[in-house]
Amino acid sequence: MVAFYTALLSSMIVSNSVLAGYKGLCSYLGISKKSSSAFGMGVALTFVCFFSGLICWGLGFLLRELEIYDFMFTIVSILVISSLVQFTELVIKKFFPSLYKTLGIYLPLITTNCVVLGLALQVGAYTDASSFPEVLATVLGVPLGYFIVIMLFSCIQERLETSNTKYNFKGAAIGLVATAIMAIAVYGLGGVI
């Protein structure tokens, strides 16, 4: 249980996928103009990450058994992710139309989000079946970490929009500088866990 919480906290905050792992920056800068869209993206990403992570962890064992892991894992995991996204989109569209209205536009973007494939590749590298608690913590922690950071950043962006920034630095440029300051906070927690 201690291992679970340690892995959860470390993947959520200390080795945060955006600020310490530099993944998912495109959607991080693109979606975070409004906190409502950041929230939608976070929920959709958490859902897809959780299931694709677990599926890819299982498939890692299967591919190793067949001895094609080295050259097939990237292809298999991206296929799993894109079909899972498509499947989720269909299910939500059919059974939860109101949810589809809010999350629908973010789902296709998740296929090309580095966080999801990065998580799948990270989880697929576990060779031991007893690592399940750690894997479970990782597949929960990584998207939740992304969620926290994109929510915080969207609040910062909303303030930056109305603040008096130098003309050319408006938008992404000042956002990246703000990200650097956020990264200092995460970097400071480096030795804790």
Added chain:
Amino acid sequence: MKNQVEKVQNTPENVAQPEKNVEKKGHDRKKVFLAGIIKDNPVLVMLLGLCPVIPATTSIINALMMFIAVLFVLVCSNLIISLIKGIVPKEIRIPVYIVIIASLVTVIDLLLQAYAPDVSNSLGVFIPLITVNCIILGRAEAFASKNSVLDSLLDALGMSIGFGLACLVIAIFREFLGTGGFTLTNPFNSDQSVSWLPLKDLALPVMVQGIGGFLTFGIIVGLFAWITKSKVPGKNSDTTLKSQYSTLKEIEACRKEGKETK
């Protein structure tokens, strides 16, 4: 009913877009090539494919190797996709493109692991992550699936050179500030290396880490917008200017709304 109306409205636009492209590109191939370098620079203007930018710009060699990997994948994927554009059914085109890109990425990943293990180690997971790089799927979807083979090749070359130059500029600043000079190591044989470290005692190691990466990247994006706006008049800075104008308009609208509610 609504859906049908939307579809009808959408189709003329969809048909019109490729024609526009052909017209634009037809009379000037040079424009296609140069667009990716300055006007539509994927990293500094369109802000696409940012995942590899921060980890790959810790040193000049890493930036160069990432550029080579992206060049290989983008040129091959644009070539293949523009060749098969007539055969692939529209509904499953994205999975088909992704599988093609993923196979190309696996090729370059295994090649780097075999011949340049140091670079492969330092770039780590970011080589397989080229699969989901927005530049590559974006160019496949927006350009290669609508244009001829030669145009797609030129577009791929221009886009990847734009990506490489942006990475190189960021890497030069980060490496100089972070290590106090430059170190060039032969990526295929790590024993051969040349280093020039005049400011070694004044080095700021934080610049080589993520924090410095975000900071340098942000400042260079801002400076690039400033340079393209002042030096290249008119069309070349359209993209940045448009986005800036739209944000400014939004802010004005927000302020007006705020005043009204008060």
